Amino acid sequence: MSKARKEVVMQAFRKLDRSGDGVVTIEDLRGVYNAKYHPKYQNGEWTEEQVFRTFLDSFDSPYDKDGKVTLEEFLNYYAGVSASIDTDVYFIVMMNNAWKL
Numbered sequence: 001m002s003k004a005r006k007e008v009v010m011q012a013f014r015k016l017d018r019s020g021d022g023v024v025t026i027e028d029l030r031g032v033y034n035a036k037y038h039p040k041y042q043n044g045e046w047t048e049e050q051v052f053r054t055f056l057d058s059f060d061s062p063y064d065k066d067g068k069v070t071l072e073e074f075l076n077y078y079a080g081v082s083a084s085i086d087t088d089v090y091f092i093v094m095m096n097n098a099w100k101l
């Protein structure tokens with residue numbers, strides 16, 4: 001990823017990592033990510049914990065799925081997303097919208 005892309009990804013990570021310890025956990029998501037709008041929470045299939053865990057799983061490395069997301073894992077995830085986006089400008093707009101940066 002270009003420097004500009006990395007910067008915006010790191011900005012999103014810092015926003016998610018509310019405790020500031022460099023690892024995003026379920027605790028960090030409380031208050032940042034609203035699980036109550038998730039359709040599986042609304043129909044009673046999942047608890048709030050399950051919604052958070054599933055959300056973390058999408059960033060968590062398949063080799064170390066522990067429900068904790070490090071900056072490295074977060075950057076790796078976005079390196080994959082980034083590969084399919086041509087311009088830095090579009091990538092940054094996408095990140096700003098997704099994370100309300």
Ligand SMILES: [Ca+2]
Nearest residue numbers: 019021023024
């Ligand atoms: Ca944290």
